[in-house]
Amino acid sequence: MSKQTKLNIGLFGFGVVGESLWQVLQNNTSLNAQISKVCIKHPEKERNAPKELFTANPYEVLSDDSINVLVELIDDANAAYDIVSSALKSGKAVVSANKKMIAEHLPELLALQKEFDAPFLYEAACCASIPVIRNLEEYYDNDLLRSISGIVNGSTNYILTKIAEEGLDFTQALKQAQEKGFAESNPTLDIEGTDALNKLTILLVHAYGVVSHPSELTYTGIHHLEEHDAQYAREKGYEIKLVAHAHKLDNGKIAAFVFPQFLQKDNSLFHVKNEYNGMIIESGLADKQFFNGKGAGGFPTASAVISDLSALRYNYRYEYKKLYNQSPSKLTNDFYLRIYVSTGPDDPIPANFFERIDEWSGNDARTYVVGVVHFSKLVRDTWWKQKGTSVVLLPDAFVTPIVKTQLKNIEELFPV
Ligand SMILES: NC(=O)C1=CN([C@@H]2O[C@H](COP(=O)(O)OP(=O)(O)OC[C@H]3O[C@@H](n4cnc5c(N)ncnc54)[C@H](OP(=O)(O)O)[C@@H]3O)[C@@H](O)[C@H]2O)C=CC1
Ligand SMILES: N[C@@H](CC=O)C(=O)O
Secondary structure, X not given: OOOOOOEEEEEEOOOHHHHHHHHHHHOOOOOOEEEEEEEOOOOOOOOOXXXXXXXXXXXXXXXXXXXXXXXXXXOOHHHHHHHHHHHHHOOOEEEEOOXXXXXXXXXXXXXXXXXXXXXXXXXXXXXXXXXXXHHHHHHOOOOOEEEEEEEOOHHHHHHHHHHHHHOOOHHHHHHHHHHOOOOOOOOHHHHOOHHHHHHHHHHHHHHHOOOOXXXXXXXXXXXXXXXXXXXXXXXXXXXXXXXXXXXXXXXXXXEEEEEEEEEOOOOHXXXXXXXXXXXXXXXXXXXXXXXXXXXXXXXXXXXHHHHHHHHHHOOOOOOOHHHHOOOOOOEOOOOEEEEEEEEOOOOOOOOOOOOEEEEEEEOOOOEEEEEEEEHHHHHHOOHHHOOOOEEEEEEEEEOOOOOHHHOOOHHHHOOO
C-alpha cells in the first residue's frame, strides 16, 4: 500500500470500540482514511451515524473491492474468525481487537498471513492503548527477554480497585465496568481470567515465539476471591491484582500463567488502578521497564486501532521474528511457585499438595496456607478451582531451587 493510498475501511461492529473509532475518524484528516461501510448484527438498533452506512450483510463489505482495509471490532469470536479469514484470503489488510478470536486461532491466522501475504495487525487486542505487541515484536528482538508480567485486563483491575478503595461490592463494581464499556459483552471472560489468558497467548508469540492455545495454559480469575483474602492483603500491606506472567527460566523454557497476585509497593503494578493496565518487561541488559496506560474503553482502544491503520501506510506487518527468525521457546510446567491457598471447612487442601509450608492459619470457618507448590500440581489438579477456594500468588512467586530440608508436612499441621 503506498503512502498516498486512501484507506477505504469496511468496519465490522459499531459497539463501544467501533463507534469510538468512527467518531475519531470523523475528525481526523491526517490519516486519509474513511469508513465507507459498517456491518452490524442488529439493523434495528438506533445508531449515532448515517443510516446508509450500515448493513447486516457481511458480504456487502467482504466482496466490495473498493474496500482495502477491514477493521474487525465485534464481540463474537467465531463470526470474527470467519470475517477475518475471508478478508485475508481476498488480500485485504485487516486490523482487529479481538483477542479471543486471535488467541484461539493463532496457527490458522499465521498460516493465512503467510499464504495470502496480507497484513494483519491487532495492537488493540492486548492492553488496549499500550503499544506492547509492537514493542515485544520489534524492540526486544535481540535483547535477552527475561520476563513479561502485567495487568492485562482493565475490568478486573477496575473491580478490584473499586472494592478496595471505595468499598463497592463485587456486583456493583462489575456493573460500573460494564456501563463504562470496559467489560466484555460476556463479562465472565474478564472475571474468570479468560480474557487475560487470551492476551497472554498472543503476547507469548511476540515475546518468545511460542504458539500455544489458551487451553494449554493454567489460569484463574478474581471470581473466587473473598473478604478473607482481602483482609490478608490489608494486614500485609499488599494489593491484589490479576497478573499474567511469562518468564524465561534458566533452562530457556517459558513459565506462563495468569493468577491473582499479592503485590508489594515496590512493584510498579501495585500502583496501577482502575481500568489501567501495566506491563513490566524485564530484559537481561536493560533490567525492568514499565509500561502503563488505559487497558479498556472505547477511545483508548480506538487509539491502538488508529495506530495500526497508520502503520499500514508504511506497510508494517508483524514478522513474528522470534517464531520464524530465532529458535522459538517452549512452555514448561516444571517450576515452583510460592502461593497462598484459602479454603472453607469442607474443602481440605490435599495432602502432599505443598512442597513446603511457610505460614498457615485456621479456624472453623476458614484455613489458609502459604507455601511452595510444584506448578505441575496446579496444572493437574482441579480442586483449587472450585468456589470457596482461592489461590493467590505471593509477591515473589518464583522459588528456585526449593530447599527440601525446610519442608513441613501438611498432615503435621492439620492432623485428621
Ligand atoms: N471494550 C473494550 O475496552 C475493548 C474491547 N476489545 C475487543 O473489541 C471487540 C469489540 O468490543 P466492544 O466494542 O466493547 O463490543 P460491543 O459489545 O460494544 O459491540 C460489539 C459490536 O459487534 C457487533 N456484532 C456482533 N456480532 C456481529 C456479527 N456477526 N456481524 C457484525 N457485527 C456483529 C454488534 O452489533 P450490534 O450493534 O448490531 O449488536 C456490536 O456493534 C471485542 O472483540 C472486544 O474483545 C478490545 C480491547 C478493549
Ligand atoms: N474487557 C477487556 C477490554 C479490553 O481488552 C478488559 O477489561 O481489559
